[in-house]
Amino acid sequence: MARARQAPARPVQTITVPRVLVIGGYIVLVAIIALGAYLRLLPVLNTIQNGYSPYLDELDPYEAYYVVNYLLQHGPLSYLDLRPPNPATTIFWHPWGRDFLTTELPGLIYTIYITYLPLRALGVDLMLYMALFPVIATVIALIGIYLVSRQISGSMFAAIVSTAFFAFIFSDRTIAGFTVKYTMALMLLPYALYTFVKAYRSMKPLSFLIHGLVVAYMAISSGLYIGVLAISALTMIIYPLVSRREDGSRVLVSTALMMIPPAIVFLLYPMYGPSYIYRSVGGIVVLAPAILTIRYYLLPLLTRKRVSELYLAILIIAGVSLVAMIAIGHLVGGKVAQALGITHVLGTLSFTVAEYQPINPSSLMSYYGMLVMISILSLLYALYLLASRRDLIALYVSILTLGTLYVLTNLSYFLSFAALVMAISSSYFIGFLASSVSGRLFAPRRRRSSSIAPILAIVLLISMILGQTYVSYSYHIPPYRNHLPMVLTSGIGILTPNTAWLDALRWMRENISRDSVIVSWWDYGYWISVLGQRASVADGATINGTQIEILAKILTSRDDTAAKMLVENFRVVPNKTYVLVYDTFVSTRNYVYPLNNADAAKAISAILRIAGYDIDLDIFGNNPKTYENLGKGPQRYAKVVFQDQQASIRPGWESQYIQNMLLFRIMINGIYTAFPGTIFYSADPSAGGTMVDPSDRGNMTYFKPAAIFKSAIASVPGVYDVYVIVFIYQLVGAS
Secondary structure: OOOOOOOOOOOOOOOOOOHHHHHHHHHHHHHHHHHHHHHHHHHHHHHHHOOOOOOOOOOOHHHHHHHHHHHHHHOHHHHHHOOOOOOOOOOOOOOOOOOHHHHOOOHHHHHHHHHHHHHHHOOOOHHHHHHHHHHHHHHHHHHHHHHHHHHHHOOHHHHHHHHHHHHOOOOHHHOOOOOOHHHHHHHHHHHHHHHHHHHHHHOOHHHHHHHHHHHHHHHOOOHHHHHHHHHHHHHHHHHHHHOOOOOHHHHHHHHHHHHHHHHHHHHHOOOOOOHHHHHOHHHHHHHHHHHHHHHHHHHHHHOOOOHHHHHHHHHHHHHHHHHHHHHOOOOOOHHHHHHOOOOOOOOHHHHHOHHHOOOOHHHHHHHHHHHHHHHHHHHHHHHHHHHHHOOHHHHHHHHHHHHHHHHHHHOHHHHHHHHHHHHHHHHHHHHHHHHHHHHHHOOOHHHOOOOOHHHHHHHHHHHHHHHHHHHHHHHHHHHHHOOOOHHHHOOOOOOOOOOHHHHHHHHHHHHOOOOOEEEOOHHHHHHHHHHOOOEEOOOOOOOOHHHHHHHHHHHOOOHHHHHHHHHHHHOOOOOOEEEEEEEEEEEOOOEEEEOOOOHHHHHHHHHHHHOOOOHHHHHHOOOOOOHHHOOOOOOOOEEEEEEOOEEEEEEOOOOHHHHOOHHHHHHHHHHHHHOOOOEEEOOOHHHOOOEOOOHHHHOOOOEEEEEEEEEEEEEEOOOEEEEEEEEEEEEOOOO
């Protein structure tokens, strides 16, 4: 056979661009990267400007902070000790603790640990470094976007534009303080794509091995590695159908070498394990070489005619079989199943997490519409080249773009990942347009085209760049300007810092025994365990769905039932156990009412549902879930409110069912405790709110106020104050 050196056709001509423009291009690139980094640095600057020291953002980064701190204290191999009954692990998921080796990936942790060591010697604070890490990772990613975009498009101009696209969109996992596994995936993604394109162009086995090493680094850092490995594998599997000539042995060896590094990670790291290869998506490391073995060695033994047709039939059968196995609940679950659009195998918890839901098409087009459109144009152009020229890079761009857009429609969690890929894939079409323009401007006079194509290309380029510039300036840059870490805003989407949560966490550290347990909804578990330094029962790892379900039932039960369940299920001790809930309230001279944008809202959207309550039935009755049927249910738990031709759903505070649930009863009693002489209303009385006055003002037998922290976020003196209020109640007994 001939060697696999069919050069993938580049979508652009080779044109000599004036040196001054090349130098200018690099200056623009550096400026773009610097501005992109500055935007992502703003949360740290905003925090300092408001008089606070830097904090990590959101919730999950505090887990990585805790583990890195542990390694700094106990040595680099101490990660292997983070398994129960090590007391360092029982501060999470009380009483069982957390086995980090089977529930966490160490790539991010060791990357931070190793890179922080020299900074530690200089006195740099770990919290500050981890807050800055996403900014550093973004700079690395932007350089990678430029490199891979230039490889794909062959155009410096297209690569710079693609880099700018991602630099100036809002990507939460790249913002200062949001230091999570996803951050690592975004940093490594461009280099994973770059190493594959380089390997794919040369068909050198060593280059494929390098690509495999980058994917392995991704796999030990984030489950998002599959978005790269699956595309690489599928490209190599389809390659024999497109390539005009290939060396089967070289293709097979290259694919096998690409799969070896991630396979080693799967086999050796406990969170994956051997079963991940034969029972889950990790099987791709075996499946891809196996299919190519069939193509290049088995089929030629059976027949010398129509090998390609027979190979295509095998691929179709294999594809249908895989889809069928996934659809009946085998092979994948969780986010992977959601990404593939297989939702019936998921549990209730998956449907209550916002980022696990399908993306809203109108929101996608409002914020990313231009990027989506350019990516689709790149896809169409790639498909054209694939059909007309069998262009091998066009094959890769087609699979990469089509796969990304499909997954994006099923899973909003994938948005930042998809935005980066779309920024890269857009370079393919932009490179084509740029080649038309450069062919007109920089080619020797005798070779210049006199067609109208360059003019159309200029119009399209200007329209695309100006369109994305407008979208970025109007929608993406503003969120960076005023962003603050979540712990300073209590996670309620406001721009005003408040200290309610910081005060509560400080109180935990300083006022209750170290063996105390704080029970809250799972969202805040990392804050409690790491910043509060006390045990929590659930957190953002969501590794124990059963425990979260029990927690939901506790928060939605009567206080006597809740106390009993806490002792029986979580093995807690009265007087050393506390329940924490929080929300936002408006206080006037005579009454207080809730705004329902924290735990009260989560109770309707998630907690009650996970506890087994049919909230849709409560809202719609036995009718279809349409706007016209809102409020036709019994509304025992949720109340539908119509005002100004708008419908909203809030907790039914007036209902005895709600008033007797621990979560709501703590809030009601807490308001009467924190605001003596006030009246609790279900909503603003002028908007139809009614008085909420349960027996004994919500006092309970088994739970008593331990601490209540309120922090004002808005105020009109003498008229009203808006507070974030954190209620902490102590379990004083059990029936």
